[in-house]
Amino acid sequence: MARLVFRNSGKVMEDTEEIKNFLSKYGVIYDVWGIDRLPEDVRKKYDIDEENQKTIIEAYKPELDELKQKMGYITEDIVVLSDKTPNLDALMEKFKREHHHIDDEVRFVVDGSGIFPVKIEDDIVDIHVEAGELIVVPAGVRHWFELDENRKIKCIRVFKTPAGWEAIYNENEKATMGS
Template identity: 35%
Template sequence: MSRLTIYSDVSNAEAAAIPLQESNDPAEITGLLSDRGIGFERWPLRPELPEGAGPEAVLEAYAGEIERVQATGSFPTVDAIRLGPDHPDRVALRQKFLDEHTHGEDEVRFFVEGRGLFCLHIGAEVLQVLCEQGDFLRVPAGTRHWFDMGSAPRFSALRFFDNPEGWVATFTGDSIAERYPLLD
């Protein structure tokens, strides 16, 4: 189940771990994130898509939604990725994504399977969005954030890009992610 947890941005790790607000209600999550400029939607799942489907099948199954997102004119490139607990680079990838960073473009993801934890550092708050199957998240360019896929990642996602090079990050050097709960 999708979950939003809001924390204060504080330097004390004990205080940082105390949530200010939590919600599992998709409508409330959508509203709270929208108030902060973050897009969140629940997309219908494709029951005809078997678990473990390859990238081509995922792209085909969600062609209508992809077309709708691309119609905004911002995302000419889309791909489907899959990361499992046996991925040889999972430890290095997790560590890289756990470092706070920004992007020069919106970060847009749709979770086809599994889950991942997006952590957004907005003003004096840290918002943790546990995205699960069926969740679409749009994080505006320049938003400080990090992502935790867990120690045994298991997800498939659509990624939308403005930049044909794909995922390009500017790391902030802030160790803020160390003060907040991780996925597992």
């Protein structure tokens, strides 16, 4: 299950409800949808094809539809990172750069795990997520992404527009976000 590690204080939070409540104060959504509904071979396939993507998205349709309706998202896809990903190390270096987006960053973890360090107040909170968990980092919130020792993650991404997805590295560009 998810774990929050506060870099400044070293505090660790592991209780699901406590994590949900804490993050919600900062507009970060954390939820558990589970993985029981997916066959293991579907879940653990990293050379994804159209059929694999369709099967996964269909399996989570009720939750996805509810989230999309509530938050105004319109589309979703599947993204994978693993040792099969070309130039994984270079890509991970890029993902480690602090940034924000003009749209929310929405990830449901289908398999594997990872860390979303998020700037909250004056601290950096490492949000460790694993299979079956949803995280929504709101637009404008500074964050980055790191793989953990498993070095693989497979996620459903949900968005409003693909353009909202571009990383904005310069914090001062926040002012031009128009929100």
